[in-house]
Amino acid sequence: MKVYVMMADGFEEIEALAVIDVLRRGGVETIIVSVKNDKVVLSARDIPVVADTTIDKIKIASDDMIVLPGGGKGVEGLYASEPLKKLLTAHNDKKGIIAAICAGPTIPGRMGLLKGVKATCYPGCEEDLNGAVISQDDVVADQNFITSRGPGTALEFSFKLLEMIKGREVKDKISKGMLCAK
DSSP states (O other): OEEEEEEOTTBOHHHHHHHHHHHHHTTOEEEEEESSSSSEEEBTTOOEEEOSEEGGGOOOOTTOEEEEOOOHHHHHHHHTOHHHHHHHHHHHHTTOEEEEETTTTHHHHHTTTTTTOEEOOSTTOGGGSTTOEEOOSSEEEETTEEEEOSGGGHHHHHHHHHHHHHOHHHHHHHHHHTTOOO
């Protein structure tokens, strides 16, 4: 299994990089993907991050995971990517896991992929979760979606993804090593 973290200019730093950090610490192959033709992606606060690859060079298997970080401008950049929307539709059709945080869940929401799915998002973005069963929980896993609320829930979201991929023992070991164990 591989995890593809999709990035567009304006992404929320902690939401993208916490996922990448935690999953790589847990031994999960995590690939940073730029949805534009340039590997350098600028964060919401103009921090340049060099992606591993671009969206036109990836092939996602049904057991892989796609992660959509938030950030207002970043989410708009992701939503504007037709190749990403095609990947999300195809992945959802195969019941592949799609994880999204903050405003990120509005992407599958606006695409109609969250109908009947329990989901959460950044407060105020709920109207774009078309047909979802709205939750106020920090992290929600339902069907093939994992959603989370925002920057303050980024580590909890990341640990949930790690636990789903590698199991509770690996998640507990990594969270303890990061001084995040509860």
